Amino acid sequence: MTVPDSGRRPPQTEASADGAVNETLEDYTLRFAPRSYRRWTPMVVATTALGGIAYMADFSIGAGIGLAHGTANALTAILVAAVVIFVTGFPIAYYAARYNIDLDLITRGSGFGYYGSVLTSVIFASFTFIFFALEGSIMAQGLKLGLGLPLWLGYVVSTCMVIPLVIYGMKALSKLQVWTTPLWLLLMVGPLLYLVSTDPGTVHTFLSYTGSHGGSGIDAASVLLGAGVCLSLIAQIGEQVDYLRFMPPKTEQNRRTWWTAVVLAGPGWVVLGALKQAIGVFLAVYILAKAGPASATEPIHQFTGAFAAMMPTWLVIPLAVVLVVISQIKINVTNAYSGSLAWTNSFTRVTKHYPGRLVFVLANLTCALLLMEGDMFSFLNNILGFYANCAIAWIVTVATDIMVNKYLLKLSPQAPEFRRGMLYAVNPVGVVSFVAASGLSIALYFHALGDALQPYSPVAAALIAFVLTPVLAVLTKGRFYLRRTTDGIDAPLLDAQGNPSSATYACHVCRQEFERPDLAACPSHDGVVCSLCLSTDRTGAHVLPAAPA
Known part of the structure; x- marks a missing residue:
C-alpha cells in the first residue's frame, strides 16, 4: 500500500544526520502520528501489529515452565499471565489507537510526567534488545543446525539482516508482516495438528507430565513462578502500540472494524502468545524422550522433531530453518524499530538533541549482539523473571491511571498530554508507584524477604502498582498531571x-x-x-x- 510522504521536516539545526530530516524515515518518533500519514485500513494495521508477535521465544518460555513445573502448573501459569496482560493492555491499546501516540507519550500523561517517563522508556528499550537477543539466539541455533554456521557468526547474521528492513519504519514493516504471516502460521500450526491427529497418545503424555520437580495437581508457588516468567512479556503491548498509533480515525462507518482491529492487535496479541507457550510445553514433552531436556527447550529442535514425524528426512531441517528465520525476522524488525523509538525519545528529552532514529537502531542492535555473544539463552528464565517485575509495575501503573484515575476518579486528564511545557517534569503518582512496586517485587524475587515469598514477586508488583496509583492521585489531588490546562x-x-x-x-x-x-x-x-x-x-x-x- 502506497502512503504519500507528509513532506514534513524537523529543524535542521537539531538533526545531525541527513535521515533525521525525513519524517517518513523517522516514523514520527517523538510525536503523535498525523492523520495525513495514517492511510492504512484498521485491519492492515492489525495484521502488521500481529505479525510482530511471531517470535519463537514463547515456545522456549512455555517449554521451560512445563519441564520445570509440569503441564498442569504451566498451563495455569500461562492462563493467569494472559488474563493480566489482556486486562492491562486493553486501555493502553485504546489510547494509542484513539489518540495516535506511542506508549512513551501515553506514559508521560498517565502519571509519570515529561521527564519521569524517561525511566520507563529505558526499561522498554531494554525489553526490545533482550528479546532481540533471545530471538537472534534461536535463529543462530537454526543456522548452525541447517547451514553449519558457528553460533557467533549466526548471532552477527541475525543482527545485521534486519537493518535494511527496519530503517524505513511502518511502510516496509507493513508489507513484510502481511506477506509472511500465512506461511509462518502454516509452518507453526501444521506439525501440531499432525501429531495430535495421528498420535493421540502424545496428548495423554502431555497432559500427564508432572515436570522435573515432580508432584501432582496444581501448586500455587509453581504457578506464580511460571506466571512471573510469562508476565515478562507484558511490555509487548508497547510494540503493539507502535503499530496501533497508525490506526485511522474512528468513525461511525468504520466503528466495528476499528474496535475489532484494536482488540485483536492490542491486548489480543496475548491469545496467540499463550497458545504458542502451550504449544511449547507440548513440543517440549514430545521431544524430551527423543532428545533430552537441553534440546527440548530449543525451538529449532522442537520443530525438527515435529517435522520429522510428518515428512521426508531431507525436508525436515530446511523447513525448520525457514520457520525460525521467518519468525526471527518478523519479530526482530519490530524489536529494532520499537527499541530505536524508545532510545530516541529518552535521549532527545534529556539532551535536547535529536540525532535521528538510525543511530539508535544501531545502538539497540549492538546491545542485543553483546547479549547473544554472552550466551543469554542459557539463563533465559532468570533474566525474564527479574525483568518481569519492572515491566509489570510499569504497565499496571499506566493501565490503572487510565482506567481508574482518568475514568473513575477523574483526577487524571482524560485526553492524553505529551508536550513539553504542558506537563510537570515528574509526576509522583506514576513514578512513586512504579519505583515502589518494582523495588519491593525485585527484593522479593531475590529472596530478601524469605524463600516462601519469592514466587509472589510478580503478584506484589501488580498489586502495589494497582493500589498506589489511585491512592497517590487522591493524596496529590491530581495537581501534578498538568503544568497548565491550555496550550x-x-x-x-x-x-x-x-x-x-x-x-x-x-x-x-x-x-x-x-x-x-x-x-x-x-x-x-x-x-x-x-x-x-x-x-x-x-x-x-x-x-x-x-x-x-
Missing part, C-alpha cells in the same frame, strides 16, 4: 467525533506544517511551535510558562 491555541484539540484534529499550522521554528495536537503556542513569538522543536529547545524560549498558582 494557547484557540482551535479545539479534538474534532467533533473525538479524534485528534487534522487542522494544520506552520511551526515558526522549523517552518513546516503540523497538525493541531502536535503544536503549542510560543510565549516569545506570535506563532506556534511543534513538539519536536519544543523537545530540542535548549534555552526554553519556546516553552510555555506554568499556569499562575
Whole structure:
C-alpha cells in the first residue's frame, strides 16, 4: 500500500544526520502520528501489529515452565499471565489507537510526567534488545543446525539482516508482516495438528507430565513462578502500540472494524502468545524422550522433531530453518524499530538533541549482539523473571491511571498530554508507584524477604502498582498531571467525533506544517511551535510558562 510522504521536516539545526530530516524515515518518533500519514485500513494495521508477535521465544518460555513445573502448573501459569496482560493492555491499546501516540507519550500523561517517563522508556528499550537477543539466539541455533554456521557468526547474521528492513519504519514493516504471516502460521500450526491427529497418545503424555520437580495437581508457588516468567512479556503491548498509533480515525462507518482491529492487535496479541507457550510445553514433552531436556527447550529442535514425524528426512531441517528465520525476522524488525523509538525519545528529552532514529537502531542492535555473544539463552528464565517485575509495575501503573484515575476518579486528564511545557517534569503518582512496586517485587524475587515469598514477586508488583496509583492521585489531588490546562491555541484539540484534529499550522521554528495536537503556542513569538522543536529547545524560549498558582 502506497502512503504519500507528509513532506514534513524537523529543524535542521537539531538533526545531525541527513535521515533525521525525513519524517517518513523517522516514523514520527517523538510525536503523535498525523492523520495525513495514517492511510492504512484498521485491519492492515492489525495484521502488521500481529505479525510482530511471531517470535519463537514463547515456545522456549512455555517449554521451560512445563519441564520445570509440569503441564498442569504451566498451563495455569500461562492462563493467569494472559488474563493480566489482556486486562492491562486493553486501555493502553485504546489510547494509542484513539489518540495516535506511542506508549512513551501515553506514559508521560498517565502519571509519570515529561521527564519521569524517561525511566520507563529505558526499561522498554531494554525489553526490545533482550528479546532481540533471545530471538537472534534461536535463529543462530537454526543456522548452525541447517547451514553449519558457528553460533557467533549466526548471532552477527541475525543482527545485521534486519537493518535494511527496519530503517524505513511502518511502510516496509507493513508489507513484510502481511506477506509472511500465512506461511509462518502454516509452518507453526501444521506439525501440531499432525501429531495430535495421528498420535493421540502424545496428548495423554502431555497432559500427564508432572515436570522435573515432580508432584501432582496444581501448586500455587509453581504457578506464580511460571506466571512471573510469562508476565515478562507484558511490555509487548508497547510494540503493539507502535503499530496501533497508525490506526485511522474512528468513525461511525468504520466503528466495528476499528474496535475489532484494536482488540485483536492490542491486548489480543496475548491469545496467540499463550497458545504458542502451550504449544511449547507440548513440543517440549514430545521431544524430551527423543532428545533430552537441553534440546527440548530449543525451538529449532522442537520443530525438527515435529517435522520429522510428518515428512521426508531431507525436508525436515530446511523447513525448520525457514520457520525460525521467518519468525526471527518478523519479530526482530519490530524489536529494532520499537527499541530505536524508545532510545530516541529518552535521549532527545534529556539532551535536547535529536540525532535521528538510525543511530539508535544501531545502538539497540549492538546491545542485543553483546547479549547473544554472552550466551543469554542459557539463563533465559532468570533474566525474564527479574525483568518481569519492572515491566509489570510499569504497565499496571499506566493501565490503572487510565482506567481508574482518568475514568473513575477523574483526577487524571482524560485526553492524553505529551508536550513539553504542558506537563510537570515528574509526576509522583506514576513514578512513586512504579519505583515502589518494582523495588519491593525485585527484593522479593531475590529472596530478601524469605524463600516462601519469592514466587509472589510478580503478584506484589501488580498489586502495589494497582493500589498506589489511585491512592497517590487522591493524596496529590491530581495537581501534578498538568503544568497548565491550555496550550494557547484557540482551535479545539479534538474534532467533533473525538479524534485528534487534522487542522494544520506552520511551526515558526522549523517552518513546516503540523497538525493541531502536535503544536503549542510560543510565549516569545506570535506563532506556534511543534513538539519536536519544543523537545530540542535548549534555552526554553519556546516553552510555555506554568499556569499562575
